[in-house]
Amino acid sequence: MGWQLEEYGSSHEGRAGAVLPDGSEPKPVYIDSGSGANAHSTSEWWAYDGTLGAPKADRVRGSCSCGWRGTSLYPLDWSQVDDADPDDFDLSGPHRDWRLHLADVESRSVPLPVGLADLLERLEQQLSALADDAPLAALKAVAALERTTHRVGRVAAYAAEADEIPWSVVGKALGLAEEDARSRITHYSIRR
Known part of the structure; x- marks a missing residue:
């Protein structure tokens, strides 16, 4: 699930991004929805659990739709991820980094009087x-x-x-x- 502020909308939509053991960011994975040839692609961190041919991420970081990627990496302990509700996993570190990115965006924008x-x-x-x-x-x-x-x-x-x-x-x-x-x-x- 993405993070968004009304002021910036989709220009700066944030999320926790998966990071593979080699430090790279994985390509989107396709999830078979069970309805024939239709497959849904996603880049959500929880999709990189190593099942169904997806690579297995071992860390997450803050990321933004503008291309920004956080430099802090947070361990991803899959034993702590609830398959039924991956949103319960603590993503406060990546979220905090994304909020700092937005503060930087705001500091470079034209200030209101x-x-x-x-x-x-x-x-x-x-x-x-x-x-x-x-x-x-x-x-x-x-x-x-x-x-x-x-x-x-x-x-x-x-x-x-x-x-x-x-x-x-x-x-x-x-x-x-x-x-x-x-x-x-x-x-x-x-x-x-």
């Missing part, structure tokens, strides 16, 4: 309270906020495009993969 970050936090608190007390008023406020953010987003997207900022820079600034950064700019560029 402090006053704006505080305002956004207060706005969320007020809207959450309003959703509890007056849900229809909260929906009306959210709709107004969506219109505002889309107008401002369109202006910002046009300005970023006019400045011809390289997609690699845009991605780093937003903490996203280039493709996701392009998608975000396009989303705001489209008139509604």
Whole structure:
């Protein structure tokens, strides 16, 4: 099961990655679902238990969809893995390393001005309270906020495009993969 933060979505989806005894990362394995020619591929750490032709991992590490791989390796004791529920295995080390990776991504992204970050936090608190007390008023406020953010987003997207900022820079600034950064700019560029 992957780890994800809403802010980064699939650009930085983390997971525990299997590591083979020679230090390499195994290729995806195919799991026969029992329905004929259909086989499901996976790179989940628990699939590398040495059964059904899969290689046997002896360690795990944090990994991210952006290509980042943790340098700390954590022993994988298969006698401690519950076949019925491998998610019960302690993956706190790889998860902690992935969270540190996200902190690094955040530190390299464009910071929000402090006053704006505080305002956004207060706005969320007020809207959450309003959703509890007056849900229809909260929906009306959210709709107004969506219109505002889309107008401002369109202006910002046009300005970023006019400045011809390289997609690699845009991605780093937003903490996203280039493709996701392009998608975000396009989303705001489209008139509604």
